[in-house]
């Protein structure tokens with residue numbers, strides 16, 4: 001039986017990880033859980049899954065939870081790290097959102113835990129350091145992101161040196177067909193309606209700007225050591241093929257299924273075995289067509305920024321992620337317009353002096369600084385007239 005700690009158990013991936021555990025309670029048990037603020041839900045999760053200890057990031061909420069349950073409740077980033085290295089856990093599912101996941105991930109790797117990673121911002125921000133630590137400690141590091149799980153599956157039994165390129169599929173998000181003018185006026189609600197995947201708010205906005213796909217390009221680079229020129233994004237609105245690998249003999253292997261995150265979550269936990277589950281089998285006779293098109297980098301410049309940051313390397317991907325985290329939060333808070341997101345990111349990227357080979361401390365520092373700089377930039381440039389940063393587009 002595998003003992004699992006879930007970082008971010010009240011978020012979308014965390015809840016679905018618990019569904020997988022619920023369906024396979026002879027295979028998996030839960031020993032640690034964490035939440036930012038959602039103590040109502042984590043209380044229910046504690047009652048059902050009986051972890052040994054939990055962490056609530058918010059100090060006040062942690063105090064409140066301590067009065068209501070009798071297991072150990074840690075708090076803050078230090079608490080998060082404690083859950084990441086729990087003695088009784090052999091596997092850590094990192095389903096945190098944002099660069100907050102870097103330090104707990106490194107703690108878990110150093111404690112020789114197997115890692116199932118859904119927290120892409122950690123790989124975008126600190127991919128080089130995280131992957132070198134994985135190598136050093138020789139721990140298993142399996143992606144939960146559906147595309148990277150697909151690649152992982154396609155690569156089984158193959159040699160990385162025989163890979164010519166990876167084709168990363170992308171639904172195109174809810175605004176695939178909108179013009180630049182139409183993109184200006186989209187609302188938070190419009191952006192939260194993803195056509196094929198039901199996910200948390202931050203990643204859904206990232207999917208609408210295609211920054212999510214950009215992050216996944218960088219994630220692919222670090223997970224499989226591929227050059228950026230050998231990672232191709234293709235729009236595939238049906239979300240049936242979750243990614244493909246082309247080999248040196250022109251053979252392409254793809255992984256297909258209906259979109260259901262429980263599948264990659266489960267595979268990351270059961271690997272190399274495959275186990276049954278309640279998901280729906282793909283009936284190909286009901287699929288009229290699988291279509292593909294190139295992404296439009298003019299309408300969705302975030303994908304271009306990601307390629308540029310990834311190729312430039314050094315501290316630039318850290319900046320890309322940090323400024324995006326703030327811009328997306330401000331959009332969700334209705335402080336800026338959707339079309340402001342890429343403009344803010346470009347401004348902050350352009351003003352950054354890249355540091356080559358940043359150490360972990362540099363990365364943590366740059367992440368913090370860029371978040372503050374982006375906040376200041378937004379406050380200083382916000383137009384009182386219409387709530388947009390850029391009036392003339």
Ligand code: MN
Pocket residue numbers: 145146147216
């Ligand atoms: Mn994905």
